[in-house]
Structure formats: structure tokens, C-alpha cells
Amino acid sequence: MPDQRQQFRVRHLRMDTRGPLRYGPPRMTESPTDEVDFGFRRVPRDAKAGLVREVFERVADRYDLMNDLMSLGLHRRWKEAMLDWLNPRGAMTLLDVAGGTGDIAFRFLARAGATARAVVCDINPAMVEVGRDRAIDRSILDRIDWLVGNAEALPVADRSVEAYTIAFGIRNVTDIPKALAEARRVLKPGGHFLCLEFGPRPDVGLSGLYDLYSFQVLPKLGELVTGKAEPYQYLIESIRRFPSDERFAAMLGAAGLQRVRQRRLAGGVVTLHSAWRI
């Protein structure tokens, strides 16, 4: 089985970077047994959330450390770039989705005034506990709330927040269009949607090195630090499966989010996506 997967992976890498679009309704209806991508595997639609949850449960306590190592510290700059665009101010309420360890929320609160609030929503209790414990350590409790929830069915009222962020999380959602529709629903008119995500197609000159790094170095690094290679294998595969910038922009538009702007960071390894509920 592992050997088979190895071949599968190499073949699909080519298809994925050059071939037809992987996401979207046409493909879903074509699929006879309603399956979705889980890295390079196809799994039953119902199974993905549980599998993703397992991945993050296994790495929760060392997640941010791994981010530092994997991105060579660059994830900090990417997150700051997102906050630059968000421009935290006044009595803003931010809903940060898939932000369990609190990394975005803490940065937001550090920049925003004393009246700003952050609500962190993550599907994984293990990740939320890491963030909540950190907030307790930093004694920032009254401006931040934690909850466990699904990006596809947010437990948040219509038109209730000024900003919605999701950093390196949308890739793990089973039904991305549904999550984007939910983002629009909870945003107030004039509210800002911001998303950081790895791009499946970095600039051409970078791709050889990037492939080597992601398929050879990263899983080993993950194994070294967390004792588990498999979660990081998933991470890398899921990146290659993610829609291109163009396709994702179209998905944002389809969800009713407007004025889409994108900024490719680190040669397209990561893209910052911005859109508004008008």
C-alpha cells in the first residue's frame, strides 16, 4: 500500500500543477462515491473532518514550533502581512477560524485598541486548549473568547463581526464553498475577509527546490520534532491539492464576497487573499 501511494503521489503532482482544476461542483458530481481529497488520497466525504482532526490532535502541543521550523520563521511575516491588510482598529470584533493556538488573535489584540475583541473558533479542542492556556499565561482573558466549531457551520450570528480571518486553515475544510458562504454570513456589511493559505503553484523558478523541500525535508523534520511524519505528509499533499489563486478568487466571488485582492508571498509559496462583504 505505501509503495502504491508513492507512485500515486508523483503522478498526481504533475497533474495537479499543470492539469485541470481539482475543486468545485463539477468534480463533486462526477465522483460516483462522493469522495473528497485528503492529501493525495481520496476519502469518503464524511471521513475527512475526523481525519484532519486526528492530524492536528497529534501535533497540537508543538504546532507553532513546527510552523517556525517548517517555514524558517517566515510564517510570522506572512501573518503580519495579513494583519497589515486587516488594519485592526477601534471596537472591531474579529472571528479567527481554525486559529486554535491563538497566534492570529494575539497579534490582532496586540495591534488593536483596548475595545477590540477576538473570538477564536477551531474544530479541534486540543488546539483550542493550547491557545486558551496561552491566553491565561498572558493574562488576556476578557478580550478573547474560545470555542470549538466547524467552519462549515459556524455557531456565530448573521452579520455579527467586522472581520473574519483564516490562516492556513481553509485547506483542511471539507467543503470550501460552504465555509466561504458561512464567512460571508457572519460578516457585517463592510466586513473584511482575509485568508492566508499555501499556494499550490509557486513561481516556476522555485518549484524544483520547493518540491524537494516539501516532499523530502518537511516530513522528516516533522518526525524529528513531533515524532510523527504522517501529519506532515498530509499537510504537504493537501497544499498541492488546494485551488490555484485564480480558482480560489472565483470561489470567493461565488460565495458573494467582493473586491477580491491577492498578494503572493515568498514567490507564491503562500497567498494572502482579501475580500469584502459589501
Added chain:
Amino acid sequence: MGMAMADQPAWQSVDPKLLEILVCPVTHETLSYDRERQELVAVKARLAYPIRDGIPIMLREEARHLDEPAPPAGT
């Protein structure tokens, strides 16, 4: 029944400001906070979402149906 909750730390109670924007993910109705059972109750949906360690677990699959017996307080 409420005894176990009596000396719970402040961070374990649900922030009233959070309750203002928190809704049932199924029906989008507002929720009532059952402090004793540490649950958030959605009447129309007939669901009670557990609060574990002060964190509301707002997942349909983790919620208790209101027709099912309540868990003993303090768990």
C-alpha cells in the same frame, strides 16, 4: 447539583459578550446558558451544547439531544 460549579474559576464561565453572537450552528437561534449543567441550550433545535473546561463545544455531533438524559453535573 450545582455544588460542583460553585467554586469554578472565573474563566470557566461563559463570557456574556460571547453569548451575544453565539448561536446554534444548526438553526442559528440564540442560546440560553445553563450554568449548572455547563451547557448552551438551543430550544428549537432541541440540542444542548456542552461547555468543557470553559470552552463551548459547538458541534452538532457533540451536542446532547434534549430528550436524552442530562449528564451528571460537574462532568
